[in-house]
Amino acid sequence: MNLTVTTFDNQLHREQTITLWTVVFGYKADHNIPGLVIDKKIQFGDGLFFVGLHNKTVVGTVMAGYDGHRGWIYSIAVSPEFQKQGVGSTLLAFAEQKLSELGCMKINLQILESNKAVEDFYTANGYQTEKRISMGKQLTQNIF
Ligand SMILES: CC(C)(COP(=O)(O)OP(=O)(O)OC[C@H]1O[C@@H](n2cnc3c(N)ncnc32)[C@H](O)[C@@H]1OP(=O)(O)O)[C@@H](O)C(=O)NCCC(=O)NCCS
16 A cells, blocks of 8 residues: 555545544544544644545544653544554554654553553554553533
8 A cells, every 4th residue: 555644634634534533433522523623633733643645545543742741642543444554553653753853752642441452553563551540531611
């Protein structure tokens, strides 16, 4: 396959990304509605949102974040018909390189405990499970 990784472009990639995420993630929570997630990331403007293209078609995504202390990886997704061909690993390596260029020393990420396949994917890419309790709180005033 012919894979190119590039920065997300809202005009070119928005609709395909929403379709991909809806297929792959099947959202249930309001704060994860694809259009809202994309709008918030674009508004933040850190440029850490990337797509994998095959012949100009979005076949994968990865989002990263850096706060000066830790780097984070979010929303890694590959179209089902393009999985197990190295696309996810290529996207992850690309995001890691961008975080490294910003000075990031350590990347964290969260996965659902039930998502064994994704755990295996990250393990294959050099990540280790760290025993932590993950906590979160929604700021509902910003979810609209
Ligand atoms: C996780 C995901 C991004 C991996 O993308 P991918 O392009 O298929 O991954 P790669 O081809 O780069 O896989 C690299 C290695 O990871 C491991 N791996 C990948 N998918 C796996 C799976 N379903 N089960 C077990 N191991 C897996 C394998 O070791 C693989 O190497 P191999 O193909 O030589 O065996 C993709 O399966 C996906 O989109 N899953 C659904 C979305 C999701 O749950 N994202 C995570 C949200 S936190």
